[in-house]
Amino acid sequence: MFRGRRVFQVGLGAELRRLRELSGLSTRSVAAKLGTSPAWVSRTETGARKPTAAEVKELCVLYGVTGEPKDKLVAKASDDGGTVPIPADEYADQLANVMTLEREASRITDFGISLIPGLLQTPSYARAVLSGVSVPMRDMELSVSTRIGRQCLLTRPNGPGTRFFVDEFALRRRIGGAQVMRGQLKHLHACAELPKVTVRVVPVEAGAYPGLEGPFAVYEFEAISPYVYIENQKGGIFLTKADETCEYLDVCEQLQALALDAVGSAKLIERIAKELDH
Template sequence: MFQGRRVFQVGLGAELRRLRELNRFSTRSVASKLGTSPAWVSRNETGARKPTAGEVKELCVLFGVTGAQKDKLVAKACDGSDTVELPADEFADQLANVMTLEREASRITDFGNSLVPGLLQTPSYARAVFSTRGRTVSEVEQCVSTRVGRQCLLSRPNGPELVFLLDELALRRLIGGARIMRAQLRHIIDCAELPMVLVNVIPVDAGAHAGIQGPFAVYEFGSLGTYVYLENRKGGIFLTKPEEACEYLDVCEQLRGQALDVAGSAELIESIAKGLDR
């Protein structure tokens, strides 16, 4: 479904789906009005196919989309890059891409070397992180709400396998103070007990490791391809080329080899939390 596509196209599909639902159309009703099939509509929205600029224009007419918003959607249909960097003012597109990948992936590996990955963050921890980026209070709360809302993925029926690889240093960094960090650590332990969640910690005595240069997330779709997401301060970079994705799959394998097992990881996290109690 995802192999050979641009991530920007995933964002386009998510936006088309949002517009359809906003107008209370079913895939069948859209197909009927455009003289096509419900499968065609669904494939556009999931990114299984890339709609042409002309098709996007037809959908815009149907959904009542005009002006700058229409131009933006059509431009996405024309985009042809393989690696897309999204600046901060395109955060909505970036988030749509990430959420689509989370929804469709069969396995997600999320590595955090300085922070706890977003899918494991408590509201208080996330609030402390977002507050460092110069956002207003309302912007921070919106970001926190969105992040927490995405965490339903951890317990979703038939959801993806979720593997979290955490550098021990990320667990020892006092984000928000001892009370917030203690609650965050115990939240990670609770999440690790969920059926589809695995948490492995790379101890500090492992020394330099393959992920030391920065955090990343790998989204696997079986035989249909792999995407990698690299987050940075101004947005994020999505890698879609097979050779790039394979490199990060190798990194994941190396990190798992250096990490503690599930039981050892839980014991270390509990130990760090108890240290904060004292």
């Protein structure tokens, strides 16, 4: 578990490890060729240290990586395609972590209890949510634009598969009033039709079920273990150890069994939106 620490090079280190393994080289042989130590190679691959652009270029030569794949790896090391530059405060640091995980994940599962998940919110709904937690007006539009900007991953060609579980009460809670909520539900319905997006509603009939303790998101990767982000009023915490994350992976599977299927969820969202018309 960690708080406020930036998730440097989540994808870069894993990709370098994959390329090393494809080339048939051990950490010891790579270290010998570069004049460094096996620990240096290992720490680079796990993200414990951030390699420089020059170091990544050397590794690419060693692994036979050229052209666009090489350029992308070097860009990440230069922060051009890596972690977003952020101001030095804890909440912004956590937001940068979340954005890094969203960019690097192969699959995201997001569970919302009282609110629609941020990746599915409309600008009007987001403003209503932020006004309810007393975000200063000077920060409101920046927060809203950042939240909406993150949603580009839903339609990005090489973006992650995204699975959202939403409690039915979140659909019925009139954040911002009937008009704002109607627009939000219609947007939610439209998002559910995107190729890489799945929206599943946990109906009120489910009663008490795993996950009611609070919202969370699970980020899964091709080359490293999952990360879990547990959101709270002051930001949130990240879980990285297997004995911590496995509980949330189990909850996701239980939600999968409890929630309405995609078709049933879409019908319920549409029905609740129509109720707002009256």
